[in-house]
């Protein structure tokens with residue numbers, strides 16, 4: 001594994017100083033927090049959009065089979081336009 005800081009790569013098993021590792025750790029912690037916040041905000045917006053689409057789209061239902069594993073497949077009903085599943089739309093109603 002390689003660590004990246006300021007566009008330089010450092011091999012993980014090389015002799016890295018504690019200070020350096022801590023600075024990398026802090027940078028990663030900050031980045032992960034920021035990305036988690038972005039995911040959370042976008043997921044909320046997506047949920048709202050899906051709720052609106054569930055009510056607003058003139059759904060065009062399509063039935064398909066999805067492989068659960070090698071031996072089993074499940075029937076799934078989804079809208080060809082908005083891609084929401086029939087179950088999601090029914091729950092949103």
Ligand SMILES: [Zn+2]
Nearest residue numbers: 057059079082
């Ligand atoms: Zn639809």
